[in-house]
Amino acid sequence: MFLGGWDIRVVSGGTFRLDGGAMFGTVPKVLWDRLCPADAENRILLATNCLLLRGEAGGLRRTVLVDTGNGDKESDAFMERFQMEARGTLARSLAREGVAPGDVDLVVLTHLHFDHAGGATALDAEGRAVPAFPNARYVVQQRDLDNARQAPLRERASYLPKNWEPLEAAGVLDTVQGPCELLPGLSLRPVPGHTPGLQAVVVEGGGRLVFSADLFPTSHHIQPAWVMGYDLDVVGCVEQRVKLLDEVTGTDAVLVFEHDPGVQAGMVRKDGKGRYFVIPVAM
Numbered sequence: 001m002f003l004g005g006w007d008i009r010v011v012s013g014g015t016f017r018l019d020g021g022a023m024f025g026t027v028p029k030v031l032w033d034r035l036c037p038a039d040a041e042n043r044i045l046l047a048t049n050c051l052l053l054r055g056e057a058g059g060l061r062r063t064v065l066v067d068t069g070n071g072d073k074e075s076d077a078f079m080e081r082f083q084m085e086a087r088g089t090l091a092r093s094l095a096r097e098g099v100a101p102g103d104v105d106l107v108v109l110t111h112l113h114f115d116h117a118g119g120a121t122a123l124d125a126e127g128r129a130v131p132a133f134p135n136a137r138y139v140v141q142q143r144d145l146d147n148a149r150q151a152p153l154r155e156r157a158s159y160l161p162k163n164w165e166p167l168e169a170a171g172v173l174d175t176v177q178g179p180c181e182l183l184p185g186l187s188l189r190p191v192p193g194h195t196p197g198l199q200a201v202v203v204e205g206g207g208r209l210v211f212s213a214d215l216f217p218t219s220h221h222i223q224p225a226w227v228m229g230y231d232l233d234v235v236g237c238v239e240q241r242v243k244l245l246d247e248v249t250g251t252d253a254v255l256v257f258e259h260d261p262g263v264q265a266g267m268v269r270k271d272g273k274g275r276y277f278v279i280p281v282a283m
Contacts, residue, residue, distance in 0.1 A: 001209070001254070001281075001283055003185075003203050003204075003205060003206060003207050003208075003209055004055075004184070004185030004186070004203050004204050004205025004206065004207075005055045005056060005057075005184065005185055005205060006053045006054065006055040006185060006186065006203055006205075007053070007054045007055060008051065008052070008053050008203060008209065008283070009051075009052045009053075009097055009283065010049045010050070010051060010052075010256065010264045010265065010283040011049075011050050011051075011052045011065075011090065011093040011094055011096075011097060012047065012048065012049065012050070012069070012089055012090070012093045013048035013049075013050045013067070013068060013069015013070060013071075013089060013090040013093070013118075013119055014048055014069050014070055014084060014085035014086075014089035014090065015045060015046065015047055015048070015083075015084070015085045015261060016046055016048070016070055016082045016083055016084045016085065016115065017039065017043035017044060017045055017046065017082055017083040018043060018044065018046055018082065019041075019042055019043055019044075020032060020033065020036060020038040020042055020043065020044040021042060021229065022228065022229040022230060023036070023044060023046070023217070023218075023228055023229070023230075024220075024221075024226060024228065024229075025226070025227050025228050025229045025231070025234075026227075027226050032044075032220065035220045036218070036220065043083065045261050046115075046217075046218075046259040046260075046261060047258070047259055047260060047261040047264075048067070048069035048070060048115055048116075048258065048259065049256065049257065049258050049259070049260065049264050050065060050066060050067045050068060050069055050090065050093075050119075050258075051064075051065070051066035051067070051201065051211050051256060052064070052065055052066075052094065052097060052099065053065075053066070053186065053203070054099075055185075057183040057184055057186075058183075058184075062105060062106065062183060063099060063103050063104050063105055063106070064104070064105070064106045064107075064108065064183070064186065065094075065104050065106070065107045065108070065133070065136075066107075066108045066110070066201050066211050067108070067109060067110055067116045067117070067211075067213070067258065068090060068107065068109070068116070068117060068118060068119030068120045068132065069089065069090050069115065069116070069118060069119045070082075070084050070114060070115050070118040070119065071090075071114075071117075071118030071119035071120070071121070071122065071132070071163070072087040072088060072119070072122060072123070073118065073121065073122065073123050073129060073162060074114075074118070090119045101132060101133050101134065102133070102134055102135050103135075104133040104135070104136045105135055105136050105137070106136055106137055106138075106139065106182070106183075107120060107133055107136045107137070107138045107139070108138075108139050108140075108182070108188070108201055109138060109139065109140040109144075110198060110199050110200065110201065110211070110213035110214070110258075111140070111141070111144045111194070111195050111197060111198045111199070111213065111214070112140060112144055112145065112147075112148040112159055112163060112164050113155075113158040113159065113195070113214075114158055114159075114160050114163060115158075115259075116213065116214075116258075117163040117164060118160070118163055119132055120132055120133075120138060120163055120164065120167060121162060121163055121164075121166045121167065128166075129162040129163075129165075129166045130166050130170070131166060131167055131170050131172055136172065137172055137173075137174055138167050138172055138173045138174065139173075139174050139175070139176060139182065139188075140164075140173065140174075140175060140176075140197070140199075141175065141176060141177070141178075141188075141190060141197040141198075141199050142175035142176065142177045142197070143177070143190075143192075143196050143197030144195060144196070144197025144198065144199070145164065145173075145175055145197070146197070147159075147195060147196050147197055148161075148164060152232075154232070155195070155232070158230075176188060178190055184205075185203055185204055185205040186201070186202075186203055187201075187202045187204070188200070188201060188202070189201075189202050189210075191212070191213070191215045191240045191244070192233065192236055192240065193215065193231055193232070193233045193234070193235075193236040193237025193238070193239070193240050193241075194213075194214040194215065194228070194230065194231045194232065194233075194237055195214075195232060196232070196233070198213060198214060198215065199213070200212050200213055200215060200244075201213075207252055207253070207254075208248070208251070208252070208253040208254070209253070209254045209255075209256065209265075210244065210248065210253065210254070210255050210256065211256045211258070212244070212255050212256060212257065212258070213258055214228070214230075214231075214258070214259075215237070215240055215241060215244065216241065216255060216257055217257065217258060217259040217260070218257050218259050218260035218263070219257050219260050219262075219263040219266060219278040219280075220260075221257075222245075222268060222276045222277070222278055223275065223276060224238050224241040224242050224245065224276075225238060245268060245276065248267075248268050249268045249269065249270060249276065250268075250269060250270070251267070252267060253267065253268075254266065254267060254281050255267075255268060255278075256283070263278060263280045264280075264283045265280070265281045265282075265283045266278035266279050266280045266281050267279045267281060
């Protein structure tokens with residue numbers, strides 16, 4: 001997809017599995033299991049659909065990566081618990097696009113949970129966590145970094161310091177506060193609810209694309225009340241969803257669903273009963 005001067009591709013950071021009940025909160029299993037069949041341990045298959053953007057900005061060729069999936073640093077036991085795909089998935093996905101780790105000059109992290117920031121760092125030959133993209137600056141909302149540093153008990157298992165502390169130590173982690181334009185046609189939009197510092201990434205110019213991160217983790221979460229058990233502020237999450245849906249429904253705007261293994265992106269419409277649905281768009 002080409003938009004706003006950017007060549008945009010979805011690249012995989014690997015699949016994994018999480019508890020279906022947690023992913024759909026108060027939605028009865030009889031409803032969500034038809035859409036996302038659970039395994040014997042009640043886990044459903046999820047993707048980590050990251051976004052790769054390449055284009056000219058300020059006279060320079062830029063390569064931007066949005067989110068980094070689960071990464072490769074965790075133990076075999078950790079990967080088995082979440083049924084994570086084999087190590088090296090993101091690197092292989094980028095290589096298929098002709099991109100090496102050293103080619104990426106900007107990494108945008110929607111938030112610092114391990115399934116979004118796990119691939120931001122990697123282990124070096126001595127087993128130390130270091131920036132996975134050696135020539136990149138990394139960007140996150142200050143509010144999310146603050147939340148990660150003093151993670152509430154409910155979130156502590158999702159914020160792993162080795163995913164961001166090496167970035168701080170290397171001096172490559174930048175923070176922003178609130179909405180901002182990072183580069184021409186590429187902006188950040190806070191969408192708090194899942195976490196206080198969650199941000200979406202918006203690409204505009206002859207159209208509009210919104211990388212919604214965990215605001216709409218899959219296309220099945222397009223119904224505003226279908227929130228996750230992981231969402232810290234359910235009311236705030238629903239409000240942010242309704243606000244964005246009001247903007248994009250019936251337009252050519254494309255939403256990217258970071259955790260959907262089947263529908264990476266789509267346009268939003270309403271049916272005759274007022275329920276939202278997604279028209280898939282190839283990425």
